Amino acid sequence: MAWIQLTLTTDDEHARQLGDILMANQAQAVTYRDAKDAPIFEPPPGEIPLWSQTLVTGLYPAETNLAPILNNLHKVAFLSKPLQYKTDALEDKDWEREWMDNFKPICFGGRFWVVPSWHQPPEPEQPYLLLDPGMAFGTGTHATTALCLEWLTEQDLTGKTVVDFGCGSGILAIAALKLGATRCIGTDIDQQALRTTRENAKINGVADKLEVYLPHEMPNIKADLVIANILAAPLIELSKVILGYLKTDGPIAMSGILQRQANDVMAAYLPRIEFSAPRFQEEWTLISGLCSGRVNN
Template sequence: MAWIQLTLTTSEDYARQLGDILMANQAQAVTYRDAKDAPIFEPGPGEVQLWSQTLVTGLYPAETNLQPILTNLGKVSFLAKPLQYKTDPLEDKDWEREWMDNFKPMCFGGTLWVVPSWHEPPEPTQPHIMLDPGMAFGTGTHPTTALCLAWLTEQDLKGKTIVDFGCGSGILGIAALKLGAARCIGTDIDKQALIATKDNAVRNGVGDAFDVYLPHEAPQLEADIVIANILAGPLQELSAVILGYLKAGGPIAMSGILRRQATSVMNAYQSRIAFNSPRYIDEWTLIEGRCTQSEVG
């Protein structure tokens, strides 16, 4: 399969935002490179390093009509006007090599590893997830996923039931099971995400403990722990649904939230959640706390 790369230049302050915009406009993957060829060293666990000027590249199937996407990008306030961009063809073999070179084992919380299949686990005795970077699902490289994984390593998960709300690739639920949870319920509105989650769970030896559902088919239960890495809007709109999964005293973590959105999301949950201080990576936020009462009070 042939691909086409769409590359734009922006400042480091907007690079991740532009990457998210490209993903929202059908990009199958996004990469970041220095616009001035300055070297960058391997970042630490959960750390995101960008350059002062960054080339942000979206990957699209070669047959994609880019004109509607370029029209949308032309409306982005922080991009130059008229829109400056370039496109390059990319053969499948070139993409595969670049894809593999860009992903190395990552450690979260000092104990949990996410390892691509072409690498050996650096610490085989520590919990690890074998997960190849997918084209549309989380792998730990995004700050919100990194925040959630680090948070999970701090929880007492042994024997617990967890709900992974908006499970995507299943990485968070698989991590919880690898860290000692007994059962995970994953929900997602995307059937392809549910397939990916189940496949990844089976590949990591936790398929029997990880059940996946479309939201309207999910069982009613009060879980010990809830984690939701989606977006601020759905987190606010679905607060009653998400809180309905959490038993009194249970911890909850939510991400997919920009710094400026954190207060609004917390306000939607403050009647039942006692929040700790938010955590940040760049402009991304994780909010977490503990349920003070059950749904029925």
């Protein structure tokens, strides 16, 4: 099927509203892109970032008559007058197939694989996790997730209990179970993340070992290991909460941290955590260490 794209520019305050207007005017899908190549590194927890100038694109079947749609857009008060827009024809191709081809099995630590469900595990004798890209963050392709998976492959998880703080898709919790942990407790502020984690646990045959909770529902537990791949600000703000889930001498790893933020995050966990050297990938950092049990004087 051939398609046509209709793209307009607006500010972050009106981008979502414009997307809703396009959907109400027959768009089959809407996407948001940066209009000025301005990076956003740390959106608020649970929110999808938008840029100060955002390209909002509606996707329409090629045979769509855009004239009445453009007429409706001319009436939108926050859009420029005269209306500025761009249309692009998209060739007929199997978009789903092309999207799937972009995702390949990825190996971490030389022994653990994350495998899209439409692929066969490259080395089925090694532990692997079946995971498809979806709404919740965490497919193994982002540097922060990759750093956490590499770290997990280096831990002795046999018989251990793990807390995954900010579980997203469940990728880290399920990986820990596949690598030998016997119980994992995941928590997230997003109900969609909890649903996705449960579904991915079922797909991977570990649903009986994985529990998920909203933060206020978390059980009183001391885990053998804690991993938290969220963002620097909540890692700092919630340091006492996160540390409360970790046994003395237990390892902890945290990511979702820009390199320039690493020292501030570590300071929030001193002297309780004896940190190892940080790890870096692209602009991102993983910090890790052992819980010493010491407290501030």
